[in-house]
Amino acid sequence: MNRPIKFNLDSLEICKSSKAITDNITFIIPFADSQNHKFIGGSVSFQWYSNFLYFMELMELCSDKRETILCEVLEPSLIMFFMFDGESEFSMLEGDFLNHPVRGAYYATLNNRDVYKATFEPGKNIILYISLRMEWILREELALPNLNKFLSFSLKSGGSVEYMEKLFMSRSLAKELIRIWHVPQLEDNDLESALLPMIKNILKIYDKAQDYRIHLSEMSNEEKIHEIRGYLRAGCLSSKITDIQSLCNRFFMTERTLRRLFYKLEKKTIIDFVTDHRLEHSKVLLIQKILPVKEISKRCGFASSNYFCRLFSKKYNFTPKTFRLRMAL
Structure with missing residues (x-):
């Protein structure tokens, strides 16, 4: 070819x-x-x-x-x-x-x-x-x-x-x-x-x-967590990606096993894992796109812009607007 x-x-x-x-x-x-x-x-x-x-x-x-x-x-x-x-x-x-x-x-x-x-x-x-x-x-x-x-x-x-x-x-x-x-x-x-x-x-x-x-039948529960991690990263911008019952149904795991194994292997909860990836993606949008913070918050799967700003400030010690201004200098 x-x-x-x-x-x-x-x-x-x-x-x-x-x-x-x-x-x-x-x-x-x-x-x-x-x-x-x-x-x-x-x-x-x-x-x-x-x-x-x-x-x-x-x-x-x-x-x-x-x-x-x-x-x-x-x-x-x-x-x-x-x-x-x-x-x-x-x-x-x-x-x-x-x-x-x-x-x-x-x-x-x-x-x-x-x-x-x-x-x-x-x-x-x-x-x-x-x-x-x-x-x-x-x-x-x-x-x-x-x-x-x-x-x-x-x-x-x-x-x-x-x-x-x-x-x-x-x-x-x-x-x-x-x-x-x-x-x-x-x-x-x-x-x-x-x-x-x-x-x-x-x-x-x-x-x-x-x-x-x-x-999935060919995977151990630990391998399923690897699959779930990739699934969450790839779909982290969806507001419904962290629905635990949907994850359990998709990956044929009990809620107790899913929560316990995910925390054991990732050292963080599913919500914290997804939030970290959403915040990292928001940094890219703040740098590369001329979008208002409210729109970036929505595109990154956050329920409200106020909630997004609080999480962003807590993780990076800057508000989204301050971060954008500093990166533009």
Whole structure:
């Protein structure tokens, strides 16, 4: 397959590029082509491999500040997206929000030709995407019924971007993905024979997991908390995300187990966890958007602007307005 996505790195002001992957890269794919770039305050690396059925690329971006790059989809593409580390946000060029993957999230998406914005939080961000030949998936109606149905419906609807259910990786799925990195450098035919069963198995895991009961039945309660953490982070701007009964129903846990295990693993309550993420997002809006505090409060899921201001002042020792003024200096 041809490369489906072109990353425009002009905004990073690259100062040095090399085909060699440096030692500080988290995952090294021995059989992949690679490119490494350094810029002031960080680095970004790409490792990719392609054959007739799919194109696979691993990207690792490390930066000491928030970074936004443009991603051009070169041809209509069905993509499995995996966020191994970090936190990002995808949007249209006009600013319309598309998705907010956080660490551990994965999902399928169908993208038409267009240019999108990808914004990454400071620190380490690692993403893997696998672009799948659509004719292959359309033939796999029995093996991949949910992916097949999603693709068929999306192609008919003609939307710019379509998504399947966002899930969070279990340890077993993460291990299956990392197995790919450990395939030795073989001859082309042998390499394809070794990789294809792994790719098919990953697709089958995701397809099967669309039945959420099956997806969760393979997890321990501790793994469910990891899933819940990602679910809360991704949906923290919704005012109803902290409804305990809804969480219990969605993740098939008792309220007592949910509260006890979440506090044990996170050292904070569910409400405090979500509030922290809402406040962090409000800082971004205060810096980047010319919005009144009342509107920011509403967008971040707070019941009232007064309540938002009290929480913000308590956490950061500044009111939202004072914080905005100080950041503008």
